[in-house]
Amino acid sequence: MKIGLIAMSGVRVRTRELAELGITLPQFVNRGKVIASLPSLGLLTVAALTPDDVEVAYREIADFDPEADLEPFDLVGISSFAAQIYDAYDLADLYREAGVPVVLGGLHVSMLPDEAAEHADSIVLDGAEGVWPQLVDDFRRGQMQRRYRGLRKDVFKEPNYVVPRFDLLEGRPYNRITVQTSRGCPLNCEFCAASIRITSAFQQKPVDKVVAEIRAALEVSDHAFFEFADDNTFINKKWGKELLKAISPLGITWFTETDISVAEDDELLELMAESGCRQVLCGLESPSAVDLDGIDPTHFKRKRADHYMEAIDRVQRSGITMNGCFVLGLDNHTTEIFQHVKDFVDESGLLEVQVTVQTPFPGTPLYARLKKEGRLLRERYWDRCTLFDVNFQPKHMSVEDLEAGMRWLFQEIYNDCEFTKRRRHYMELAKSRI
């Protein structure tokens, strides 16, 4: 028996003007390439959960030649985010027409199970942990159910936990390998469509398990650059320090997503730098505290916004670069926000910047609120959940203003000249640590 696990990957933009502009901006292209080249950690975990006597093949959508025959499998599992979900449905329909049963899973499927079920023989909601071995067993007995619900907690505890099958990546040209150290995030930002939606509580992986996974990945690629596939790695500073002390001897270099509070702990920053952290991605969201009202229930980000500049400097002076993320179209944003973000970026010395548009992904509190307020522009716009396409009516500007402002900002911050300035700033900071 052979199961094909297929990952949908890549960055997409639907709005024509932005797509045409994007391909001319080197920094936009570079980040897109990095994201597109990340392996699907979810499917590597599913592969590891598969019984040993079943053959597993890991494929990515880019592997498929639309002109060629479908690769033969006994069962196909497809995982997809919202933006690629219609492509995933098309592929699922093709396999099912060919008589191959299909299982769909992932965040979007968990948010909209009834929709997904129309294109699958079975769907898996939430994590695959705790349920995939049962599904495979049921399939072998010809009794696969229409719907399975995986675990929302205890995913890192025995017997649910497995080391992802990094060996399936052998021979593939990945420039980064992902390892998850935690699932969920306690901040619960209104727009967040990440793993918090499939967990009932913030979960941290035991440090020894993280180390074991990194060692397993290093067997596949001894010079791998690691990306921790977390939503907020260092919200718990005590656990974070334990983790950093444990991975420091491994000699790896790595990137992760966390929040700006890492700047408040010198010991943490020192340990991060010593253990090979090259960059943190932080959701700053907007340069002004007033814009961040209502973003998260505890006002975590609003309380810190007035100190963003100082925090960025502290992080980058420790030898770690920051990729600062801004979300355009928040309810307090007016058309002044575009210049405001540009000025902030210029002054901050951020090495990298990620600008996206607020996106109401299905299943998020933001989606529920905007739907209730009648501000969603269309129904079933999932293929436009790209983080670059506008799907809602902004509160203090028109849709056209938001689109045009985003294009202007892209041109201002993603051009070679600005990136060169930011790299020079980084080199000067790095000299004090060398």
Next chain:
Amino acid sequence: MNENELRDLLTRVSGRDLSKATLNDDLVETLDLDSLTALRMLAAVEKYGGVRFPDDQLDHYRTLGQIIDFVKKENKS
């Protein structure tokens, strides 16, 4: 800064073994370096070699030979 000093410096900054790298090897590709480590290596050369690479040509200095030539040229002028 001679070749041995440069090799020692870049080994320390990158954490990679440069002993087998030839003068013409592309360091980023040969050592499988991430872009930030590559920048840190150039920053180290600037700091200890007393030079400054042109900001718009940072991506051009990718081999030991190119870096040595640049440092020599800058120190002469």
